[in-house]
Each structure stands twice: as structure tokens, then as C-alpha cells.
Amino acid sequence: MSGGGGAAGRGIxxxxxxEKPSVAKSVATLLSRNQxxxxxDGRSRYNKVFEFGYSIRGQPCHMIMTSVxxxxxxxxxxxxxxxWNSCDPADLxxxxxxxxxxxxxxxxxxxxxxEAKRSQWLVLWLDCDREGExxxxxxxxxCTAANRHLTIKRARFSALIEREIHDAVQNxxxxxxxxxxxxxxxxxxxxxxGASFTRFQTMLLTNAFAIxxxxxxxxxxxxxxxxxxxxxxxxxxxxxxxxSHEPEEFxxxxxxxxxxxxVANFNWTRGHLFDYTCAVILYEMCVEESxxxxxxxxxxxxxxxxxxxxxTIELEKRASKYFRMSSEQTMKVAEELYxxxxxxxxxxxxxxxxxxxxxxAIVQEQQxxxxxxxxxxxxxxxxxxxxxxxxxxxxxDKAHPPIHPTKYxxxxxxxxxxxxxxxxxxxxxxxxxxxxxxxxxxxxxxxDIAGEQFNASGRVIIAKNYxxxxxxxxxxxxxxxxxxxxxxxxxxxxxxxxGVTRPPPLLSEADLLNCMDKAGIGTDATMHDHIKKLLDRxxxxxxxxxxxxxxxxxxxxxxxxxxxxxxxWKPNLRAMMEMDMRAVSEGAKTKDxxxxxxxxQMKACLLDARLNKQKLMEAMALxxxxxxxxxxxxxxxxxxxxxxxxxCRDSNMLLKxxxxxxxxxxxxxxxxxxxxVWLPGSVSEAVVTTGICGSCTPGxxxxxxxxxxxxxxxxxxxxxxxxxxxxxxxxxxxxxEICGTGSRMAARVQPPTPHSSSVPRRNNAQxxxxxxxxxxxxxxxNCPSQIVSPKKSRxxxxxxxxxxxxxxxxxxGASCILRTANTANNKGRKFYSCQTQGCNFFAWEDSLxxxxxGGRATxxxxxxxxxxxxxxxxxxxxxxxxxxxxxxxSATGDxxxxxxxxxxxxxxxxxxxxxxxx
DNA sequence: GCAAGGTC
Numbered sequence: 001m002s003g004g005g006g007a008a009g010r011g012i013x014x015x016x017x018x019e020k021p022s023v024a025k026s027v028a029t030l031l032s033r034n035q036x037x038x039x040x041d042g043r044s045r046y047n048k049v050f051e052f053g054y055s056i057r058g059q060p061c062h063m064i065m066t067s068v069x070x071x072x073x074x075x076x077x078x079x080x081x082x083x084w085n086s087c088d089p090a091d092l093x094x095x096x097x098x099x100x101x102x103x104x105x106x107x108x109x110x111x112x113x114x115e116a117k118r119s120q121w122l123v124l125w126l127d128c129d130r131e132g133e134x135x136x137x138x139x140x141x142x143c144t145a146a147n148r149h150l151t152i153k154r155a156r157f158s159a160l161i162e163r164e165i166h167d168a169v170q171n172x173x174x175x176x177x178x179x180x181x182x183x184x185x186x187x188x189x190x191x192x193x194g195a196s197f198t199r200f201q202t203m204l205l206t207n208a209f210a211i212x213x214x215x216x217x218x219x220x221x222x223x224x225x226x227x228x229x230x231x232x233x234x235x236x237x238x239x240x241x242x243x244s245h246e247p248e249e250f251x252x253x254x255x256x257x258x259x260x261x262x263v264a265n266f267n268w269t270r271g272h273l274f275d276y277t278c279a280v281i282l283y284e285m286c287v288e289e290s291x292x293x294x295x296x297x298x299x300x301x302x303x304x305x306x307x308x309x310x311x312t313i314e315l316e317k318r319a320s321k322y323f324r325m326s327s328e329q330t331m332k333v334a335e336e337l338y339x340x341x342x343x344x345x346x347x348x349x350x351x352x353x354x355x356x357x358x359x360x361a362i363v364q365e366q367q368x369x370x371x372x373x374x375x376x377x378x379x380x381x382x383x384x385x386x387x388x389x390x391x392x393x394x395x396x397d398k399a400h401p402p403i404h405p406t407k408y409x410x411x412x413x414x415x416x417x418x419x420x421x422x423x424x425x426x427x428x429x430x431x432x433x434x435x436x437x438x439x440x441x442x443x444x445x446x447x448d449i450a451g452e453q454f455n456a457s458g459r460v461i462i463a464k465n466y467x468x469x470x471x472x473x474x475x476x477x478x479x480x481x482x483x484x485x486x487x488x489x490x491x492x493x494x495x496x497x498x499g500v501t502r503p504p505p506l507l508s509e510a511d512l513l514n515c516m517d518k519a520g521i522g523t524d525a526t527m528h529d530h531i532k533k534l535l536d537r538x539x540x541x542x543x544x545x546x547x548x549x550x551x552x553x554x555x556x557x558x559x560x561x562x563x564x565x566x567x568x569w570k571p572n573l574r575a576m577m578e579m580d581m582r583a584v585s586e587g588a589k590t591k592d593x594x595x596x597x598x599x600x601q602m603k604a605c606l607l608d609a610r611l612n613k614q615k616l617m618e619a620m621a622l623x624x625x626x627x628x629x630x631x632x633x634x635x636x637x638x639x640x641x642x643x644x645x646x647x648c649r650d651s652n653m654l655l656k657x658x659x660x661x662x663x664x665x666x667x668x669x670x671x672x673x674x675x676x677v678w679l680p681g682s683v684s685e686a687v688v689t690t691g692i693c694g695s696c697t698p699g700x701x702x703x704x705x706x707x708x709x710x711x712x713x714x715x716x717x718x719x720x721x722x723x724x725x726x727x728x729x730x731x732x733x734x735x736x737e738i739c740g741t742g743s744r745m746a747a748r749v750q751p752p753t754p755h756s757s758s759v760p761r762r763n764n765a766q767x768x769x770x771x772x773x774x775x776x777x778x779x780x781x782n783c784p785s786q787i788v789s790p791k792k793s794r795x796x797x798x799x800x801x802x803x804x805x806x807x808x809x810x811x812x813g814a815s816c817i818l819r820t821a822n823t824a825n826n827k828g829r830k831f832y833s834c835q836t837q838g839c840n841f842f843a844w845e846d847s848l849x850x851x852x853x854g855g856r857a858t859x860x861x862x863x864x865x866x867x868x869x870x871x872x873x874x875x876x877x878x879x880x881x882x883x884x885x886x887x888x889x890s891a892t893g894d895x896x897x898x899x900x901x902x903x904x905x906x907x908x909x910x911x912x913x914x915x916x917x918x
Numbered sequence: 919g920c921a922a923g924g925t926c
Contacts, residue, residue, distance in 0.1 A: 070924025194921030
């Protein structure tokens with residue numbers, strides 16, 4: 001069929017590319033039959049280049065075989081969208097993206113380019129799944145850019161077996177664009193959803209709450225991903241199920257009979273009753289009856305079947321169950337055993353052996369093993385009747401066979417205990433798969449006492465078969481005495497027993513993998529990564545029994561989205577995406593169609609989540625304190641990101657508070673960039689929101705929720721104000737003018753020059769134009785029209801006749817009355833206020849014409865309060881939907897009814913219960 | 919500083 005091995009001779013150069021170095025080596029070895037095979041280094045130290053002669057359908061070829069290591073390119077946003085504060089997270093749904101070769105893959109790219117230039121054919125040996133097909137197109141892209149005359153061919157193989165490989169190379173096909181398109185769509189959707197939601201929730205919550213975790217050494221990222229979040233959802237859902245479980249007492253009647261032959265324990269056919277009175281009545285009837293009557297004896301042969309052939313998820317589940325190995329560790333060890341040639345490819349969905357697999361040969365290899373060798377010998381003996389063709393688990397990824405041993409080993413010196421265990425599991429599992437099921441004889445006896453039915457059963461194992469080798473499973477059996485129908489006996493014991501219902505256990509790693517597998521979350525190669533990510537993100541913890549609980553952070557996030565009504569933490573979204581991907585890979589839908597509908601929906605979801613962010617905040621507030629103090633630089637408390645600097649356009653503008661408590665928005669690039677916007681001195685509190693100004697550029701400019709001290713602002717201004725520092729906000733501008741700022745420079749009297757280079761000038765660059773003359777280029781405090789000598793000032797002011805003077809309102813032109821303040825902070829201080837209803841003009845007399853107009857005279861005596869709290873509106877319902885006994889928490893956190901549902905204590909609620917497992 | 923998917 002082929003002309004493998006030997007010298008290359010003349011012929012075309014064929015560049016062969018595999019998905020990983022090990023496959024390149026295997027394929028090269030198999031095709032060359034290890035004759036005339038030369039190896040040299042490529043640009044990448046991991047990816048060798050093999051060369052040998054071969055002939056494809058009679059065409060002499062010089063084969064050049066190399067590899068990549070998975071994907072060569074990565075998808076990411078254009079540079080200008082890469083910085084977290086560079087854009088509105090919602091923009092990430094349509095921001096330009098590009099595929100690029102990351103730095104650590106550049107040497108692989110160079111090897112491909114160099115080899116492509118001297119080749120006529122390109123043969124793709126990537127794994128035969130969707131991801132493999134996508135990588136094939138990445139390789140095509142790189143190679144054809146270097147040599148556009150290349151003839152492109154795809155080798156399809158399902159195992160690294162000599163015959164398969166020779167077949168594949170003699171029957172080359174074309175790569176499948178639909179498969180590749182499905183992966184492109186998946187990548188784009190994952191990136192856009194992941195990045196947008198991660199930025200949204202991280203920026204919203206990490207600054208707003210004091211999230212205590214082991215993260216003090218690095219900044220906390222609250223990531224969202226279409227796989228990690230549903231995985232968290234499973235953990236939280238089970239946790240809530242347990243939390244909401246109410247123990248309920250039940251009663252059951254048990255009966256036993258002991259004789260020379262042994263004991264039979266009879267179970268009540270009713271199971272159990274929750275009604276005590278009813279149970280007592282039935283029990284008393286049984287007690288009064290003198291004897292039990294056997295109403296039936298059944299004997300049946302039962303089988304316990306060996307497991308299906310082993311795929312990745314099953315390997316992870318069983319290693320977790322039998323050895324308590326984490327899925328991550330299992331995959332690490334399995335990969336090493338695979339690399340060393342002891343087991344087959346460990347990342348496979350397939351749990352069905354193809355008819356072409358030589359199963360006998362695999363068993364034969366294991367015959368000499370000291371422990372399971374004798375069992376393998378029995379299997380091979382036709383007289384033993386132990387052999388049975390393996391069952392079909394119904395899954396096939398068309399790329400790899402089930403995991404099975406590929407090389408005999410009695411254990412290597414370099415192996416750890418985990419290597420020994422895992423190899424043993426793979427071998428024993430394989431031997432079990434090709435074995436007969438265990439056979440048992442089961443006897444069921446039914447009796448009647450006073451009209452109540454009871455039954456007991458016993459089992460005798462007739463043939464252990466596969467259980468002889470699969471030591472991880474057992475089949476309990478008990479022998480019961482012989483009974484005959486119609487027989488009567490007096491029970492040895494007859495008791496009324498009580499029990500209590502129990503909640504289900506926390507999810508184990510095997511349970512979690514099961515949930516993910518059923519819902520299609522992740523791939524066999526990545527499921528363990530998603531589980532690990534939850535631990536890394538402090539969303540969940542794993543106890544000694546490999547059982548998972550959510551942390552407060554994980555629970556709060558899921559609760560927040562749940563309260564919004566979005567099932568983002570449910571697996572449905574991923575399942576729908578997976579269906580779409582399948583449709584693309586089958587040509588039923590196009591990539592663009594799927595992208596458009598999916599991204600449109602998810603963008604709407606993000607926008608809605610932003611509108612309802614209060615729900616997230618409320619959920620977080622149940623578990624975390626509001627952060628009172630955030631990051632600090634040398635001089636200031638940093639209160640949040642506002643915008644990209646409008647001056648240097650490079651650094652971020654942050655809302656900060658100086659030591660005197662005054663707020664300003666300054667450029668992080670200080671002192672190189674000195675851009676600053678000072679805020680009114682009357683601000684008692686300022687919090688950056690996720691709201692974005694619709695008009696100020698360059699955007700996004702995040703709005704700030706201000707709270708002003710009532711007594712320091714004119715009465716016609718609201719205490720609360722959602723403002724923008726980008727220049728569009730009239731109210732903020734007016735209050736800055738009226739109250740002055742906390743800038744030390746601004747507090748001084750400014751020289752009356754319109755070209756002052758002091759800090760307020762920058763301030764004015766942001767808050768322009770001047771409120772007096774509506775001109776830009778100077779501050780209102782320096783307005784030439786307002787700067788007058790005291791004498792001149794007085795002469796401009798008319799007398800009101802009652803001892804008070806007046807000026808003209810610069811806003812509406814009406815007359816302003818000079819009045820005397822009578823407030824705690826400004827007692828006796830004079831101010832002008834406009835008499836026109838609805839006009840906001842207000843000015844302190846002593847500040848007219850200075851840079852310190854209306855500045856704070858004394859520290860506020862007003863107790864600052866939180867501008868919006870986590871429980872500001874509506875009732876939060878603790879435990880809603882998670883059980884019938886949820887405890888209600890009012891808007892203020894006070895109880896409405898009830899008690900802690902964890903420990904029952906009426907003095908506190910479940911969210912602060914000391915017994916709460918956080 | 920974001921995802922999930924390959925793989926070393």
C-alpha cells in the first residue's frame with residue numbers, strides 16, 4: 001500500500017503538521033517504520049522536525065514532519081480595547097478582535113514558515129475533532145502566507161496505530177471548514193461574554209465591598225465565564241438545597257427473624273410514615289397479631305455489569321472516588337503516563353471500542369503482571385468463558401479510542417503513588433470491560449403481619465467474574481434463612497423506629513463532573529480547569545472529602561444574578577451555544593448567524609444586568625461590609641476610576657479624597673500630567689457609579705453619585721446628585737462655584753489675572769464655561785466681570801433699605817438679597833441668593849471675586865451617611881425559592897418574621913449565623 | 919486584571 005521507510009530519493013517535499021510533538025513523533029516513526037528517520041531541532045525546542053522518505057499513492061515524497069502545541073493563534077481585542085477602562089464593557093460585544101500569534105508561539109510559526117517555503121504539499125495531522133480542525137486552519141493560514149502554491153491535504157486517523165496511519169496518508173481528504181467555523185464562533189462568543197461580564201462585575205463590586213479573602217496580595221478579579229459560572233451554579237444550588245432542608249421526623253416498623261440458619265431483616269413495604277399517630281396504630285395492630293405469614297418467596301438471577309470503556313470524565317470521576325485524587329491531578333498524571341507511552345490518549349469522550357481495535361493484544365500484554373496477570377491469562381483462555389465483548393457507552397468523539405493501556409508495566413521507578421494508582425485503574429478497568437458480569441442469586445421473601453406487608457432479600461454471588469479484577473467495586477450479599485410460602489413464624493423483633501430526613505450531601509468532585517458532563521459544560525480536557533478556576537477565584541472551597549461549598553463571594557454572585565431573574569448561573573446558556581456550534585459544524589447554520597443572535601442576546605443581558613445592578617449589590621451586602629476605605633496612594637484615598645485622562649489621554653483619572661476629606665478627580669499620571677478636577681467643598685460623599693455620561697468625550701466618563709452637606713449648599717439644590725465631571729454638568733459647576741473646592745490653591749485669594757497658571761485653571765478647563773459671562777478660558781472665580789475692589793464692589797451693590805445690600809443675579813438677572821446664614825457651619829456668614837423662584841443662584845458674600853467662593857468654613861457637623869446602601873430599596877428575601885422556611889429581611893435588615901433557619905436562634909438571621917459554613 | 923480551548 002505504501003512505500004514507507006528507506007531513503008527519500010527524489011520527489012516532492014511534503015510538510016506534515018501534527019497537533020502535538022508526541023503525535024508527530026509517533027506518526028513519523030510509524031510511517032518510516034523507523035528506517036531512515038532523521039530528527040533535527042526546529043525553532044521551538046519542544047517541536048522537533050522529523051524527515052524520512054515515503055511514497056503517497058506511488059508519488060515519491062520527502063516527508064518533513066513537525067508539530068504545533070495546540071492552538072497557534074489567540075483571539076483578543078484590538079489594543080485600544082484591551083485596557084479595562086478603555087471602553088464601556090458593553091462595547092466589547094462589537095469591539096474589533098483579531099487573531100494573533102502570541103510571543104511564546106512565534107518560534108513554532110517560524111518553523112512552519114520556513115518548512116512551508118521549501119514544500120509543495122501541506123498535510124494536516126491535527127486531532128480529528130472540531131478544535132483540531134480549527135488549528136488546521138491556523139496552520140494553513142501561516143503556511144500559505146509563506147508559500148501560496150502549497151497543496152493542502154488533511155489526514156484523518158482515529159488512533160496512532162500503524163494501519164490507521166498508513167490508511168490515513170494514502171486516503172488524504174480536504175479540511176472541514178464548518179468544523180473550524182464552529183470553533184471560531186465559540187472563541188468569539190466566549191471572549192466577548194467573558195470579558196464584558198468580568199469587567200462589569202469586577203469594577204462594580206470590588207471597590208464597593210470589603211471582600212476579605214486570601215487576595216490581599218493581588219487584585220481581586222470577579223470573573224464570569226460561560227463554563228465557570230454554571231459550574232459554580234451547581235455548587236450553589238446544592239448548597240441552597242441543603243440550607244433549606246428542614247429535618248422531618250418519620251416512623252417505620254421493622255421486623256426481624258432469627259433462626260439457626262441466620263437472620264432475616266424485613267423492611268416495611270410502606271417505607272416510612274410522617275404521621276406518628278398513624279404509625280403507632282399500625283404498629284399496635286402488628287404487635288397484637290401473634291405471628292407473621294410468608295406470602296411469597298421469589299428467586300431470581302441478577303447480574304452486575306462491568307463498566308463501559310473508560311473515557312476522560314469517567315477516569316476523573318473514578319480517580320476522585322477511589323483515590324480522592326482531584327480531577328486536575330488525575331489529568332496531570334494521565335498526561336504523563338500517556339507521554340511515556342503507558343496509556344492511550346487521556347482526553348477522549350469515546351467510551352466504545354471500535355471493531356478494529358485489537359483487544360486481545362492489549363490483554364496479552366498484561367499476562368505477566370504479578371497481580372492481575374493471572375486474571376488476564378484466564379480471560380485469554382477460551383475455556384474460562386470469562387471473555388465478553390465490551391459494552392458500548394454510546395459516545396464517540398471520532399478522534400480517540402477509550403483510555404486503555406498501551407504498554408505493559410509492572411511499575412516504573414520514576415512513578416509516584418498516583419502514577420501507580422492511575423495505571424492500575426486504567427488496566428483493571430480495561431480488563432473488567434472485556435469480562436463477563438458478576439452473577440448473583442437473589443431471594444426475596446414477602447410476609448404479612450396484621451395486613452401490613454414486609455419484605456427481606458438475600459443475595460448469594462454465584463460468579464464474581466469481572467469483580468475479581470475490578471477491586472474498586474463490590475457487590476454486597478447477605479444470606480437469609482430459607483422460607484416457604486404459607487410458613488408462619490413469630491418475629492424475633494418487631495419495633496417502631498423513628499428517623500429524620502436528611503439533606504443531600506454537598507457535591508463531590510465526581511458529582512460535579514457528572515453535572516457538568518450532563519449539561520455539556522466544558523470539554524473532557526477542560527472540566528478540571530473550570531473546577532480549579534472556582535477555587536482560584538475564591539468562589540468555592542473543597543473540603544477533605546472532596547466536597548464543594550460555595551464561598552460567600554460565590555453565593556452572593558449567584559444570588560445577585562438569580563434575583564435579577566437571569567439564569568446566567570444555569571447551564572442553559574452553554575447548552576444553547578453548544579447546539580449552535582453543532583449546527584455550524586454540520587452546515588445547518590452559518591458562523592455569522594450564530595454570532596449575531598448570541599451576541600445580541602448577551603449584550604441585552606449585560607445592559608439589563610447593569611440596570612438591575614442594585615440586585616447584585618443587595619446580594620453582596622448580605623455577606624460583605626461596604627468598603628469604607630479603598631486603596632490609598634501616598635496622600636489620598638482612591639475612590640474609583642472615572643475616565644481616561646482627557647489631557648494626556650494615557651493615564652486614568654481617579655476619584656480621590658485628600659487628607660482634609662475634600663474630593664477631586666486627578667490623573668494617575670501625576671506629576672507628569674497634572675490634570676485635576678476639584679469637586680465642591682460641600683461634598684460629603686462621592687461614589688463612582690457604573691453609569692456613563694452620554695455626551696462627554698473621550699468616553700466613557702463614569703458618573704459620580706454625590707451627596708452634599710445640606711447646610712453648605714443653597715436650599716434649592718438637592719442633597720443627592722448624580723453628576724458628571726466631564727464638563728456637561730451644570731449643577732456640579734454651579735455648586736463648585738458657589739461652595740468652592742477643597743483645593744488648597746483654590747482656598748487662597750487668586751491674583752486677578754485671567755492667565756493664572758495655578759491649579760484652578762486646570763479645574764476650569766474641566767468645569768468651563770464661566771457662570772458669569774459664559775465664556776471659557778478663565779474661571780468664574782477669576783471672571784474679569786466679577787473681580788472688583790471691595791470699594792467698587794460695594795458701589796455696585798444697591799441698598800435694600802433695610803440694611804441689606806443686593807447684586808444682580810448672574811443667572812437670571814433678577815435682584816439678589818444679601819442674607820445672613822444661621823446654620824451650624826456658617827452662622828453669621830452673609831450670602832446672596834436670587835429671589836426668583838426656581839433660580840439656583842447663590843453666592844457667599846465674603847467669597848465674591850475670590851477663588852474660594854463659598855468654601856467650607858468649618859468641618860461638617862453633619863453625620864455623613866451612605867448615599868445608597870445595599871438594602872436601599874425593596875425587601876430582600878433571604879432563602880426565597882430555596883425552601884419553604886426562608887427568613888425575610890426587611891429593607892433595613894431587620895427581621896420581618898421568623899428566626900435563623902440554620903440554628904433556629906431568634907436573636908439573629910441566617911446570613912450572620914455563626915454556624916453558617918462560609 | 920477578562921473566556922475557553924488546544925497543549926509543554
